[in-house]
Amino acid sequence: MSELLRGKRIAVTRPRAQAARLAAWITEQGGEPVLCPLLEIAPAEEQAPLQAAIAQLDVYSLAVFISPNAVAFSVPVILAGRRWPEALQAVAIGQSTVDLLAAHGIENTLAPRERFDSEAVLELPELQAQRVAGKRALLLRGNGGRELLADTLRARGADVDLVSCYRRSAPADAGPLQALLHADELDALTVSSSEGLRNLVDLLDGPARARLRQTPLFVPHQRIAEVAAGLGLQGVILTGPADAGILAALIAYRWRQP
Structure with missing residues (x-):
């Protein structure tokens, strides 16, 4: 040691x-x-938005996971009822999120290699306007949080649905x-x-x-x-x-x- x-x-x-x-x-x-x-991290109090997204998962081209928590509180629910669509490209902010997705069998995730934040994700070639315009994207996150990813993808022509699958709160x-x-x-x-x-x-x-x-x-x-x-x-x-x-x-x- x-x-x-x-x-x-x-x-x-x-x-x-x-x-x-x-x-x-x-x-x-x-x-x-x-x-x-x-x-403190817990499931979202309202599960209907996640269930609605799962019901139409095949219409999305991109699924963006904000954090490992976004994976932990959405992917098991998704996979409990259906397979991950082969055409749905997963996107992650950091390597921990990539690793957790891989543990659930979701491979070939897009992610930045050096900086792990929304700005770095938005620099990925696959998320530029010419690649995302007209596509639907599902953004899985916690309650609140920054709007940069969603706002920028929309400005680039994507149709973005935001789903809060977990909630953050302060400890007692x-x-x-x-x-x-x-x-x-x-x-x-x-x-x-x-x-x-x-x-x-x-x-x-x-x-x-x-x-x-x-x-x-x-x-x-x-x-x-x-x-x-x-x-x-x-x-x-x-x-x-x-x-x-x-x-x-x-x-x-x-x-x-x-």
């Missing part, structure tokens, strides 16, 4: 179902991951994280969601927020870094994309000596 993160207590704030890989990697490097999900409290911050026993946090970061700041009391401002915060996207700066957090480290980028930044970081 490597000792590159030995003695470092690092909060992993992804939803619980997506936290295991990064937590395991931190452990392999000698660190101590602390699982503190800042988003951030007690374990708050206690660690109060005791100055947390070396760093990893945050992969702007919404989750806002949830954290809202849940903490004044002293914990003050400590958070000075605690290293590793984030894999510029948009999250901008939100963090707007919230007054001063220890923001922008990493490479996904869990691999976060881990590389954790290993390379010049940690404060005790």
Whole structure:
């Protein structure tokens, strides 16, 4: 086992179902991951829109999955009643989503290779106007979220249906994280969601927020870094994309000596 993160207590704030890989990697490097999900994930309260999309799945040319959660809360429902249409092209934002689709037997998914966000998906040659105009696209996502993908595909001539197949909500409290911050026993946090970061700041009391401002915060996207700066957090480290980028930044970081 490597000792590159030995003695470092690092909060992993992804939803619980997506936290295991990064937590395991931190452990392999000698660190101590602390699982503190800042988003709770559950099926959408209203299932009728998903069922309606499944009933007409053959009319779509593209099925765009916003996240692994979009796969987890839609594909099993789809495959319980029918086969995946051979002509339906799956599109994903990140590699974790591609891998989960493959685990369900959905291969040849389109996805960006370097940046994992809506902007990168929209740069794919297969999603340019000359390729999507006149086609129908199904966009599977959580409640709310950005409209960039849907709006841009529509501007390029596609007919886009949005279906929320899962919902995100804030946890009831951030007690374990708050206690660690109060005791100055947390070396760093990893945050992969702007919404989750806002949830954290809202849940903490004044002293914990003050400590958070000075605690290293590793984030894999510029948009999250901008939100963090707007919230007054001063220890923001922008990493490479996904869990691999976060881990590389954790290993390379010049940690404060005790």
